[in-house]
Amino acid sequence: MTHDLPPTVHADSRELVESIYEAVDGVAAAYPRATFLKRAREKGDAAELWQALVDAGLLAIGVPESLGGAGGGLTGNTAVMEALARAGIPPLLYSLTSFSREAIIRYGSEQQINDHVLSTLSGERKICFGVTEPEAGTNSFALRTTAKKTDDGYRISGQKVFISGADQADHILLLARTAAPGEKLTRRTGFGLFIIDLSTPGITLNRLDIEWYAPENQYEIFFDDVAVGESALIGEDGLGFDYLLDSLNQERVTIAAWALGLGNVALEKAVVYAKERAPFGKPIGANQAVQHPLALAKAQMEAARHVMYAAAAGYDSGLDAGGQANMAKLLGSKAALAAVEAAIQTHGGSAFVYETDVVTLWPMIRILQIAPLNNESILNFIAERVLGLPRSS
Ligand SMILES: Cc1cc2nc3c(=O)[nH]c(=O)nc-3n(C[C@H](O)[C@H](O)[C@H](O)COP(=O)(O)OP(=O)(O)OC[C@H]3O[C@@H](n4cnc5c(N)ncnc54)[C@H](O)[C@@H]3O)c2cc1C
Known part of the structure; x- marks a missing residue:
């Protein structure tokens, strides 16, 4: 098959x-x-x-x-x-x-x-993944969680937010500042990437009430002078941010896949419904005003899917797939949103009945326009790194 x-x-x-x-x-x-x-x-x-x-x-x-x-x-x-x-x-x-x-x-x-x-x-x-902080948000350079060097490891203090699946994970991959106060922070200095056992004393979790439909929950995580050994540090002290950015293309493409898969669910449901629903005696899907948003979403999803697998193939062959990976996330999330919007419109009021399971697709697809990185920041990347435009302030 x-x-x-x-x-x-x-x-x-x-x-x-x-x-x-x-x-x-x-x-x-x-x-x-x-x-x-x-x-x-x-x-x-x-x-x-x-x-x-x-x-x-x-x-x-x-x-x-x-x-x-x-x-x-x-x-x-x-x-x-x-x-x-x-x-x-x-x-x-x-x-x-x-x-x-x-x-x-x-x-x-x-x-x-x-x-x-x-x-x-x-x-x-x-493993869950801890970067976002309440104050710093998208600006990871501003994160405040610190990892202070000790004789045999580090002591970690600070707070992360929106950490998905923290109750189900046993470890967290954590980005923290290792720079001394006042020391300059760049992509290549001042951060450490740590893998930390979530049962270590000093770590507490608080569940957030997030409005979406997923069996994973989000948590605030508090680190109160948490002692970890040297073995918790990935690679070299100082380079954590660089490691993170280097690995992000992988995430961008996987997020595109997530969005496009859900967009496909929405579109398939809309097509079935548009063929059946006939309040005026003929199926609503016979109206071009109903067809066109569905057809456009299909075309956009197909294009995004091509870019997504091209980015994955490029990455797997060792090419710099940054441009395509970011485009895949941008196009995939937007195409999926177009699909779910069209599916909601096609279903009319029925879209909002829980059992129809249409509006239930929307929050997750909508969040993928913002997380793990908002589409504005993806456009900033494409503008600056692909088109060579000056860095925005
Ligand atoms: C359900 C869910 C699960 C999540 N899971 C995780 C997780 O497991 N681990 C983790 O670390 N984080 C996680 N996050 C956090 C997520 O990555 C952040 O919400 C996201 O990075 C945006 O940060 P923020 O919410 O602080 O938005 P802010 O940084 O406050 O930004 C708000 C808005 O401002 C605009 N904006 C921000 N920066 C720019 C810019 N540079 N240029 C133009 N516009 C901009 C965007 O429209 C953005 O949506 C999750 C979030 C949600 C909702």
């Missing part, structure tokens, strides 16, 4: 991507969208979904075979996320864990890869 793969899925990866789609069909049968929504409404957790991913071997995708994973690179990660989102069950923690693993694979020691990457394959380790 083929899954309508765009030509930008590299020839070497097509078989793998097909097999990922089939594996996800099995996961979705065990954990359908209805369960996903039920757990979301209960403010529950995604433990069963995670276990289904482990059982299907999907957590091994994206970890190089040389390290004991199943390989597949970013193309593989993208396919896993896209297929899960197309099934209406995108696990946020998958995106966070696979992104965190990428930073550790690139810059961590052999021991850290063993402890924190390979242990994710069996589901034993789940």
